[in-house]
Amino acid sequence: MKKYYPMMVDINGLRCLVVGGGKVAERKTRGLLDAGALVTVVSPKLTPQLAQWADTGEIVWRRRLYRREDHEGCRLVIAATDQAEVNVQIRHEADARGQWVNVIDHPELCTFTVPATVTRGKLCIAVSTGGASPSLAQMIRDQLASMYGEEYELHLELLQEMRGIIQQRVPVPKERYRLVKELAGEEWLEECRANPEKVRSKMYQWLDHALSPQT
């Protein structure tokens, strides 16, 4: 069985190639755009959403069939046509150029696969089944989405802010970890859920108190 290494990849500003203009190409393109990539789509036809992104300049559209030279200057490639032989050809060309490649109709040919995700601001929970069942990945994602609500976005923003302050002001690592862990606790999450407008100042107060010399 193939094994995978999960990682978060920074593709901001990276040129990516998507070949095909159907439903799956659209979903993969959305993910790439959300992550800040510069996407070129090669396909004679596009879904209405892809066509709209082409109109607004959010993607570059090459309105024709795939050619080998489409790979030039790209770091990451998605073979998203409904033609198995074309997708295999894209995999080979990507290999020759050392590009990461996802082949939507052939898990064994992928050098990376795309997980189902829940995002709450900076929080990203990703589910992969190693290609065994994307539908199960989707179902687990939906369960996680109902468990991890919108309040995590705010909690995480605040945690990042507080962590910066704690790192600057608390020299003892053990004490730093204690404070950070307390702020990450369930009570503060509940506070984010119940009092989103007040939680920030409350957290600052708590931290001021925790950092004051007499405590």
Ligand SMILES: C[C@@]1(CC(=O)O)c2cc3[nH]c(cc4nc(cc5[nH]c(cc(n2)[C@H]1CCC(=O)O)[C@@](C)(CC(=O)O)[C@@H]5CCC(=O)O)C(CC(=O)O)=C4CCC(=O)O)c(CCC(=O)O)c3CC(=O)O
């Ligand atoms: C290997 C992988 C490669 C890759 O695409 O990265 C792959 C491959 C294949 N998918 C197929 C089918 C479907 N895929 C979906 C949906 C998603 N597929 C995604 C990922 C992956 N799909 C990677 C493995 C992920 C993992 O390890 O779990 C998700 C999670 C992420 C995304 O695409 O963004 C996204 C949900 C996103 C979301 O909801 O947010 C649906 C449901 C739908 O479309 O609504 C169906 C139809 C139902 C079914 O078959 O389950 C087929 C058979 C095609 C056929 O039979 O013709 C293949 C090829 C094969 O298995 O041979």
Ligand SMILES: NC(=O)C1=CN([C@@H]2O[C@H](COP(=O)(O)OP(=O)(O)OC[C@H]3O[C@@H](n4cnc5c(N)ncnc54)[C@H](O)[C@@H]3O)[C@@H](O)[C@H]2O)C=CC1
């Ligand atoms: N990985 C995944 O998440 C999923 C994969 N699939 C697989 O993906 C395949 C494609 O799915 P859809 O997007 O729904 O198909 P689709 O039929 O909607 O889109 C195929 C696209 O490929 C384009 N195309 C065909 N030949 C081309 C070429 N030589 N160069 C450039 N573009 C070309 C067509 O113009 C069309 O836009 C399915 O056949 C299925 O096997 C299906 C569902 C999910």
